[in-house]
Amino acid sequence: MIMDFNLYFDCIYCINLPYRTDRLKAFKQNCLAILDTDNVQIFKAIDGKEVKNNTWQHNSGALGCRLSHLAIYKEALSKKYSKILVLEDDVVFKTNLKKKFNKLLEYIDDDWDMIYFGGTNYLQPTPINKHAVKLNGTLSTHAIAINCKCLEKLILKIEHDQRWIDSVIGDLHAELKVYGFPKNIASQAKGYSDIQEASVNYNSSLYSKISIQIKILVKTVINYIKQL
Template identity: 30%
Template sequence: MNVTDYFDRARIINIASRKDRRVETVQEFARNGFPFDHEKVSFFQAVTPSEDNGFPSIGARGCFMSHLGILEEAIRLNVKNILILEDDIQFSRRISHYGKQAIESLQGMEWDIAYFGHPFEGDSSSPTWKAVDQPIHLSHFYAVNGKCITRLRDFLLQILERPPGHPDGGPMHYDAALNTLIHSNKDVQAYYFTWNLGYQRPSRTDLHALSLFDRTPVLRDVMGMLRKLKAMNLRRIR
């Protein structure tokens, strides 16, 4: 069983204008033997708002609303769990072996949120699930289980109702919202797999203001080529 097989649904957030990311993600899935069947595993068209409405940026609001939209879809479909990815996902070269190990272990656990991708360097000699004990500032490769799907959806809706700077948490980056839920509710069982199974592929950002290199047509093409070369190199070593 691979990582995507275990979940009722897997959704990959993609902005319609980012066909480059969509193509690269399809290639990434094929390279690792993860099938697309357009029902169980498919792209989710990202929300693209025109105003930030108190969020750190328009892109941050779009990211937040896109993850929320996936959770709402999962509730409508009455799924028991869901895997959520962003379209800059790059899988670890060892995901075939360690991914199977992660899923086999997860099947015997009580869990609410599971991070397959994160910024930590774990012990590669004995990969295992570890309770989240510090903020995880990424949300590109994680899963939500059981009743926590509705709980997380409701929590995000509460955030939308609050003004910026609210003491309980107003509009914020989506990964910060996940951290806020986990660290303010000790009964939420959140884990990360100590061998990082997925990274963010080098790619032009949609969340922040673009640099001069990405705003200038000729330089943007050069940057795209350099990022592809970097991704190829990273694929060999991590």
Template identity: 25%
Template sequence: MDRDFSAFNSYFEKIYILTLPRLKDRIELFTRELNGLNYEIFYGIDKEEISMESMKQQGIYDSAAYTGIYKKQPEMNPGMLCCSLGHVKIYESIIANQYNRVLILEDDVFPVAENLPLFPQLTQELPDDWEVFYLGYEGNEIFGWKQTVKRLYYMTFPFHTSLRLSRAIFSNYYPRPLSKHIAKAGFHDCTHAYGVTLEGAKKLLQQQTPVVYNADNLLSYAIALEKIKGYITMPKLFNQRTARYEIRSLTS
């Protein structure tokens, strides 16, 4: 299906789609649905071709630091590690090529067609200091009176079922609207569609060398701890196909 992606092609200096050669069904789907988008396929690291022990020995992955962040999982699973490494490799490419504005998509992404025409207006509203810009995300999408109460409670009694979160993180847990279509990002899930600047890529790479975060938590922690300037678009321009179709995930 043809859609007008010209504004995306003009705004971003580079567009990557992260996938694996063996995921042919996914590649076929995003090739069809993103026709007109000037992207480059970026092949990540396959979980079937790595050894977790080797990743530790090479200093690529720090399991001790990982357990300091995640309460219930003693070890990152291989699929998630490879997903995180795929994003790390893209940050390295951004830095090596000195790309100033890059859009990163995962292979389970699909566009919200009716919202795509909003993109030129979104870029006009987006603050110039942005370093991470979510075009798709999940979780903590609104900030109303219920969220205000929850935030105050968690700031008093910090608690999360699976993550170790501080009062500082809970103070920035929910988005804060800045304009009609842009909000300061909160603590969000997913990395299926986000923009990153050159400076943003440098900061994310520093935080993820060695790998200690799941890919989406890297962004959410960095933003909530105010180590990087992140924003979200309202409404979302991209969603994840895995939330809608039964297709195997990169991290399954």
């Protein structure tokens, strides 16, 4: 029996900047049909460019991403949700999403803290069976299920660590029960990324992804020097 996303998650969030109507349209066309749910809350993303008097040392897109996820975590905690699914508007699901997710749940049941539908592993996952892996260090935040029992720990870590949010959360993988799939069941659409502040193709090689991060770091350093 295929699990009903409406029943399993208290809320499914989709983070979207209001002016990225192209992203929202693509999300609705691809994801809503696959999820088969009306339980999606379009969360108005925080625009990092509009955040004043902050001490953030990286680009404004990454700041907006960080603050948007943090706001969702705090909202879910205040509403006493049990489980949430947090999506970014560039997520692209594979059509076998529900089948793969159900197979994973057959093994872990409710004994989990986070489930990544996709991401880039900087530490090798631990194989469990042909349907599940234990994540030890994975980057990306485009599609993560969160068991709300770990929200307080997530919030505390993020508020005290000024790095990109996926790196911050990745540090907690050793402490939490974080699972994923042997092969990603959610990717990201190519195109202009407000977070990266560049045109990206997430399906490219790891080398290309690292190159993008280096370019962003250089740009951030240059902007910082200009402000001195």
